[in-house]
Amino acid sequence: MKAVVAGASGGIGQPLSLLLKICPLIDELSLYDVVNTPGVATDLSHISSPAVVTGYLPKDDGMKQSFSGADIVVIPAGIPRKPGMTRDDLFKINAGIVRDLVKGVAEHCPKAFVLIISNPVNSTVPIAAEVLKNAGVFDPKKLFGVTTLDVVRAETFVATVSGEKDPSKATIPVIGGHSGETIVPLFSQAKPKVEIPADRLDALVNRVQFGGDEVVKAKDGLGSATLSMAYAGFRFAEKIVKAAKGETGIIEPTFVYLAGVEGGDAIAKVTGCEYFSVPVELGPEGALKAIDVVSGANDYEKNLLEACYKGLKGNIEKGVDFVKNPPQPAQK
Numbered sequence: 001m002k003a004v005v006a007g008a009s010g011g012i013g014q015p016l017s018l019l020l021k022i023c024p025l026i027d028e029l030s031l032y033d034v035v036n037t038p039g040v041a042t043d044l045s046h047i048s049s050p051a052v053v054t055g056y057l058p059k060d061d062g063m064k065q066s067f068s069g070a071d072i073v074v075i076p077a078g079i080p081r082k083p084g085m086t087r088d089d090l091f092k093i094n095a096g097i098v099r100d101l102v103k104g105v106a107e108h109c110p111k112a113f114v115l116i117i118s119n120p121v122n123s124t125v126p127i128a129a130e131v132l133k134n135a136g137v138f139d140p141k142k143l144f145g146v147t148t149l150d151v152v153r154a155e156t157f158v159a160t161v162s163g164e165k166d167p168s169k170a171t172i173p174v175i176g177g178h179s180g181e182t183i184v185p186l187f188s189q190a191k192p193k194v195e196i197p198a199d200r201l202d203a204l205v206n207r208v209q210f211g212g213d214e215v216v217k218a219k220d221g222l223g224s225a226t227l228s229m230a231y232a233g234f235r236f237a238e239k240i241v242k243a244a245k246g247e248t249g250i251i252e253p254t255f256v257y258l259a260g261v262e263g264g265d266a267i268a269k270v271t272g273c274e275y276f277s278v279p280v281e282l283g284p285e286g287a288l289k290a291i292d293v294v295s296g297a298n299d300y301e302k303n304l305l306e307a308c309y310k311g312l313k314g315n316i317e318k319g320v321d322f323v324k325n326p327p328q329p330a331q332k
């Protein structure tokens, strides 16, 4: 099992690469970035775990060397937010970064699972899909927007209400997209059941929806969530790898192209969104089945979903349009 991290020298990339290096399911780990990968790879390579680590820069055909033969490519490349910015403000720079890296995937490892972390996820995943479509290698079962951090936050924050000592014991579907109001936690479908006092529900939902802003503010200009994101990215990547190796019964919310996943069409009809994060059952080929939790939403959650659909549709269109009608270089 060969894993690639593209953007491996960054705030997320380094701890994510560390977690992949110590994961016994990974045989080869290849780090790609525009800076510092030789150093990060050498550092990680001294850890006494089986994965063989290599690091590449763009020079000397580095992307080809790094990506060739990859089974899974995780992409946290791109700039993070500073206070006052929205995730959509990152589009200008990150759209092109994701487009070019996914072109590399299409060329060098077209059958790999592709996990997009770079923001704005609501737009970068459609960008990745359009690039793969143009190259004739799009397999919707293998393209995932990583929304696991929203799930992790929901688990953590709900424990402050439920009093559960181990927050990871909760299963909470968090659906929609990955920014502000497009993030919709369905606490009514939490397992085990949680009773949330009515006067605490708005604040809890808001904290999940704007958890990213909480970190951006606390880091005060030095970036956004990196360590919790590395944990979440690894948690999702490990599930993909376990399912690829034949483990069954693995379900995790992730942002997918609904029409390409079994059960997705019905969800697309209700949401009106081509891409949506829903709990997805994973299998050896990637997304096996999208699970409809939307129709079970209660009235409070249905209101949240209406706001989600509105914002998400525009984000998706913006991503698709970026590839279909590429921005023209400025005239001299």
Ligand SMILES: NC(=O)C1=CN([C@@H]2O[C@H](COP(=O)(O)OP(=O)(O)OC[C@H]3O[C@@H](n4cnc5c(N)ncnc54)[C@H](O)[C@@H]3O)[C@@H](O)[C@H]2O)C=CC1
Binding pocket: 006, 007, 008, 009, 010, 011, 012, 013, 032, 033, 034, 035, 076, 077, 078, 079, 080, 081, 090, 094, 097, 100, 101, 116, 117, 118, 119, 120, 121, 146, 147, 148, 149, 150, 178, 223, 224, 225, 226, 229
């Ligand atoms: N999906 C999610 O839940 C989350 C997504 N993010 C997003 O992840 C992205 C990365 O965040 P950080 O690691 O904090 O940023 P960072 O700036 O610390 O690291 C980004 C890395 O990407 C590299 N990079 C830039 N252009 C590249 C290219 N063309 N090819 C390869 N590597 C390239 C940079 O050299 C840098 O090492 C941001 O867009 C951020 O918004 C952050 C947290 C959560």
Ligand SMILES: O=C([O-])CC(=O)C(=O)O
Binding pocket: 080, 081, 087, 119, 149, 211, 212, 213, 215, 216, 224, 225
């Ligand atoms: O908030 C950000 O910009 C980073 C992110 O996506 C998150 O922490 O959920």
